[in-house]
Every structure is written in structure tokens, then in C-alpha cells.
Amino acid sequence: MEPGMEEETGTLPPKSAFSEWYNELLWRAEIMDVRYPVKGLYVWYPHGFAIRREVYRILREIMDREHREALFPLLIPASEFMKEAEHIKGFEDEVYWVTRGGKAELDIPLALRPTSETAIYPMYALWIRSHADLPLRIYQVVNSFRYETKHTRPLIRLREITSFKEAHTVHATWEEAEEQVRKAITFYREFYERLCVPVIVSRRPDWDKFPGADYTLAVDTIMPDGKTLQIGTAHHLGTHFSRTFQILFEDKNGEQKHAQQTCYGISERSIAALISLHGDDRGIILPPDVAPIQVIIVPVIVGKRKDEILAQAASLATELRGGAYRVQMDNRDLRPGAKYYYWEMRGVPLRLEIGPRDIDAGVVTAITRDGERSVLPRINLGEKVRDTLSGFEVRLREKARHRMEDGITKVTSLSEIPPALEKGIAIIPWCGERACADKLAQQSGGDVLGIITDTGKSVRKEGSCIICGEPAIPTLMGRAY
RNA sequence: GGGGUAGUAGGGUAGCCUGGUCCAUCCUAGAGCGUUUGGGACGCUUUGACGGCGGUUCGAAUCCGCCCUACCCCA
Numbered sequence: 001m002e003p004g005m006e007e008e009t010g011t012l013p014p015k016s017a018f019s020e021w022y023n024e025l026l027w028r029a030e031i032m033d034v035r036y037p038v039k040g041l042y043v044w045y046p047h048g049f050a051i052r053r054e055v056y057r058i059l060r061e062i063m064d065r066e067h068r069e070a071l072f073p074l075l076i077p078a079s080e081f082m083k084e085a086e087h088i089k090g091f092e093d094e095v096y097w098v099t100r101g102g103k104a105e106l107d108i109p110l111a112l113r114p115t116s117e118t119a120i121y122p123m124y125a126l127w128i129r130s131h132a133d134l135p136l137r138i139y140q141v142v143n144s145f146r147y148e149t150k151h152t153r154p155l156i157r158l159r160e161i162t163s164f165k166e167a168h169t170v171h172a173t174w175e176e177a178e179e180q181v182r183k184a185i186t187f188y189r190e191f192y193e194r195l196c197v198p199v200i201v202s203r204r205p206d207w208d209k210f211p212g213a214d215y216t217l218a219v220d221t222i223m224p225d226g227k228t229l230q231i232g233t234a235h236h237l238g239t240h241f242s243r244t245f246q247i248l249f250e251d252k253n254g255e256q257k258h259a260q261q262t263c264y265g266i267s268e269r270s271i272a273a274l275i276s277l278h279g280d281d282r283g284i285i286l287p288p289d290v291a292p293i294q295v296i297i298v299p300v301i302v303g304k305r306k307d308e309i310l311a312q313a314a315s316l317a318t319e320l321r322g323g324a325y326r327v328q329m330d331n332r333d334l335r336p337g338a339k340y341y342y343w344e345m346r347g348v349p350l351r352l353e354i355g356p357r358d359i360d361a362g363v364v365t366a367i368t369r370d371g372e373r374s375v376l377p378r379i380n381l382g383e384k385v386r387d388t389l390s391g392f393e394v395r396l397r398e399k400a401r402h403r404m405e406d407g408i409t410k411v412t413s414l415s416e417i418p419p420a421l422e423k424g425i426a427i428i429p430w431c432g433e434r435a436c437a438d439k440l441a442q443q444s445g446g447d448v449l450g451i452i453t454d455t456g457k458s459v460r461k462e463g464s465c466i467i468c469g470e471p472a473i474p475t476l477m478g479r480a481y
Numbered sequence: 482g483g484g485g486u487a488g489u490a491g492g493g494u495a496g497c498c499u500g501g502u503c504c505a506u507c508c509u510a511g512a513g514c515g516u517u518u519g520g521g522a523c524g525c526u527u528u529g530a531c532g533g534c535g536g537u538u539c540g541a542a543u544c545c546g547c548c549c550u551a552c553c554c555c556a
């Protein structure tokens with residue numbers, strides 16, 4: 001940086017410089033500390049971890065409606081891991097191996113799970129006997145390890161994924177499993193709706209599906225720099241794994257059949273999207289649902305009325321906590337302005353100020369994190385706070401949705417693709433052939449994400465392929481993280 | 482995978498080539514005391530570092546080797 005061009009200290013890099021903004025935000029807002037001395041591993045600060053807890057509370061709430069949570073071991077014996085050929089091929093280059101216990105070499109090396117199919121399915125083979133055991137729907141929230149060789153990035157590309165929610169379901173028929181994949185997408189849509197994160201769903205091309213799947217649906221969003229981030233996937237596994245791991249059930253006619261399976265996952269990339277889409281030049285912005293502190297009360301103290309003001313602020317906090325808000329009062333010995341900046345950096349949705357003027361007028365001054373100021377009467381404050389917060393949440397969701405819509409461009413010719421990718425996603429007509437997809441990628445600098453669908457099927461033909469002119473299907477292209 | 486640059490206190494930098502008065506410096510960094518408080522307060526006092534391991538040397542932030550980590554460029 002040129003001398004004299006320094007940023008005023010105390011401010012973030014502008015969000016328009018997304019990469020720098022993101023890196024600095026992570027520690028300034030106390031989400032992740034990137035200084036842990038192992039590549040690709042990062043530390044959750046308490047505030048980041050508190051956000052994680054709220055986000056995963058919502059995810060669990062949704063999952064618990066028709067899944068049960070369980071927990072499988074981190075270590076997977078090589079003998080199990082190496083059973084499914086496609087799966088091995090997809091992961092073998094990024095597996096960490098435990099080969100010693102103390103000084104002794106292990107007879108069978110143990111893999112640190114990169115994903116848990118091969119830990120879970122041997123047990124499913126024991127658990128499942130008959131059609132009465134189906135469907136089986138289980139999930140777990142665990143860490144997973146992948147030896148990433150590309151550039152690692154906190155919350156986005158990790159060697160330890162700390163927060164992998166993976167669901168694994170088993171069904172009697174292919175169609176039932178297909179229906180489960182479709183439902184997984186509706187669960188994820190609901191989850192991201194609650195985070196106010198807009199998403200777009202597509203079916204990944206066959207060469208980009210999960211290793212060992214019949215097909216893969218993926219949930220993407222557009223980051224502020226225009227690149228796409230995959231923030232959820234759902235896979236129809238068919239009988240690939242049930243054949244390998246001998247997951248058989250006896251159907252109503254007494255016949256032994258291979259089970260049909262699905263799996264689907266979400267990781268802390270959800271939190272990367274959450275903070276990236278909503279944040280601004282002052283810090284992160286959290287939807288009330290996931291804010292560890294929803295309301296921060298800042299007493300504005302003047303010397304001679306100090307006790308009175310603090311008492312009023314404290315009773316305000318008590319009252320609002322009774323209304324089930326997550327409330328904190330900031331009575332540190334700092335100037336009010338310093339506290340405003342502090343809590344704005346950390347994303348608190350609503351700030352209530354109470355000072356001599358407010359007390360005398362019987363009001364509280366309210367400022368939402370997006371800068372809307374209002375004066376609320378002190379009586380029935382709980383109701384007013386609820387309305388203020390829900391209005392804020394709606395604005396946040398709508399703003400993010402509009403930016404996403406602006407980032408998606410429908411194009412019909414090759415030359416239109418690069419400018420569309422600059423902004424975000426291009427919707428192009430594509431025939432489905434790999435050769436054409438490779439040419440598209442090569443000539444536009446983007447990747448084919450997949451065909452637009454929420455269900456994996458019933459895709460309509462529309463237009464003709466940009467490369468070969470054959471009948472085409474609307475397809476997403478983007479620059480993927 | 483290949484190449485390059487760098488790592489000095491909580492953060493930002495100087496010093497390194499030419500080894501020694503090096504107790505370096507700045508900040509919304511930390512600690513203490515006091516005065517303050519409606520958008521980043523001020524004064525005084527004070528704490529703290531040379532990425533890790535090994536080597537050369539009477540003496541290493543500085544020279545040499547290996548390792549780790551970060552960033553950039555190319556595949």
C-alpha cells in the first residue's frame with residue numbers, strides 16, 4: 001500500500017475487495033482464528049462457535065422431524081474403506097491415514113473419515129433385517145478430514161471439516177430413495193431460507209457426481225465476488241453401497257433384496273455463505289434466528305445519573321429475556337460509539353440505547369444492524385422488539401434474494417458467458433454431452449454446475465446447445481469455489 | 482505438482498546485505514490509576530518479540546542447513 005494511502009485504522013477493507021474483507025472479518029468479528037500452525041485447520045472463537053451453535057440448532061430442528069441423530073467413529077479400517085471401487089477412486093488422494101499406535105505399526109491402517117459411508121454402512125448391514133426396518137433415516141454432525149491440495153480457506157476449503165452434518169437413509173425401492181433426495185432438497189431450502197441465504201439447485205453432471213452415486217443434486221449460492229459456493233449436496237446411492245456392504249432386507253414376499261440408499265450433507269460452508277452474503281463494510285450481519293445475541297442494550301451513562309440509567313438498562317434486559325430474546329447489556333466503561341462499532345462488527349441485529357433523554361421521554365432508541373433507527377415506547381417493548389426484528393429479517397432476506405437474482409443471467413451465445421460469469425451464474429442451453437461441456441468450460445472460463453432441477457428429473461427441453469445445436473436443457477454455469 | 486517472496490510483541494513496521502550500546506517504533510493491542518461517556522475519549526505509569534529445530538561464533542533477529550506456516554504466479 002502506498003504511503004498515505006492507508007485505510008483509516010479500525011475499519012475493514014471494503015466488501016468490494018471480497019477476499020481481503022473475508023479474511024480480516026473472520027478475526028475482527030471473532031469467528032475463526034487462522035493462526036493455528038497446521039495448514040487447513042482453523043480455530044473457532046467463542047463468538048464464531050456460538051453462531052455455529054445457533055445455525056446447527058436450526059439444522060437439527062429440521063432434521064429431527066424425520067431423522068434420528070447418531071454418532072459413528074472417526075477411524076475407518078482400510079479393509080472397509082477400500083471396498084467400494086468408485087468411492088475409493090474419488091477419495092483416495094485426500095485421505096489421512098493412521099498407521100501407528102505409539103511405536104507399533106498397525107496391522108490394518110485406519111483412515112480418518114473423509115465422509116462416513118464406509119463407517120456407517122457395515123453397521124447398517126447388521127441393523128437392517130426386514131422391510132419393517134425401513135425406511136431408516138439417521139444423521140450425524142462430525143468432523144471429517146480431507147487432505148486438500150488446492151488453496152485452503154477458512155470455512156470454505158478445509159483439511160478438517162469441523163461441522164459436517166451428514167444424513168444416511170435406507171429405503172426399499174429406488175423410487176422411495178429418489179423421493180428422499182427430493183425431500184433432502186426441501187429440507188435444505190428451508191434451512192437456507194431461515195439463514196436468509198438464497199440458493200439455486202441443480203443436478204450435477206455425471207462426471208461430477210458423488211463417487212458411488214446414481215446422481216447428485218447440489219445447492220449453490222453466489223458469493224459477493226460472483227463465484228459460486230456449493231453449500232449442500234444430496235445423493236441417490238442406488239445399490240452401489242448396499243451391494244458392497246451386503247445391506248439386505250427381506251421384503252413382504254420373503255425375498256432378500258439389496259437396499260436403496262441416499263446420503264446428503266451440509267457443512268460450515270453454510271456459515272461462510274451466511275456471513276459473506278449479509279456482511280457489510282462494518283462487519284457481519286446476522287439474521288435474528290442465528291444471532292447468539294439478538295439484542296444489545298447500550299446504556300448511555302452520564303455521571304450524575306449513572307445508577308438510575310444502569311438500573312433502567314438492567315430492567316430492560318430482564319424484561320426482554322422474559323420474552324425469550326437473547327439479550328445482553330454492555331456496561332463496560334467505554335464510550336457509546338466504541339460499543340456501537342464493537343457490536344456492529346459482531347453482527348448483533350438490534351441495538352437498544354437507553355440514556356437520560358430516553359428515560360425522561362419514556363422511550364428506548366432502537367437501531368437495527370442495517371441502520372434503521374426508531375424510537376420505541378417503553379411500555380409493551382417486547383412486542384415492538386419482535387416487530388422490529390422481524391422487519392429487519394425480511395429486509396435482509398429480500399436484499400440477499402435480489403442480489404442473487406441480479407447475479408443470474410440467461411444467455412444464448414458463447415460470447416455472453418464470460419460477462420455473465422463475472423456477475424455470477426449463467427443459464428445456458430446445453431445438450432448434456434460431456435464434449436460440449438468441456439468446450440464450454442474451456443472457452444468461457446467457468447464450470448458447468450448442472451441442469452436446473454429440484455427433483456433430479458422431469459427436465460424440460462428448451463433452445464439448442466450453444467456448442468453443437470442439438471436440443472438443450474437449461475443449465476447453470478459458474479466459477480466455482 | 483512446479484516456481485517465487487516472506488515470517489520481528491495482540492496487530493502493523495524498521496533493523497538483516499556489513500554479527501556486538503538493540504532497552505527500536507506506531508496502533509482502536511494488553512495491564513494499572515484517574516478524569517470521562519448520545520458514533521471509535523484523554524492523561525500518566527507500565528508489560529511484551531525476533532516462526533521452529535539444529536549449526537557456525539567469544540557473541541546470532543542478522544550468517545548456514547532443514548522443517549513449518551502464509552501469500553503470489555504457473556500447471
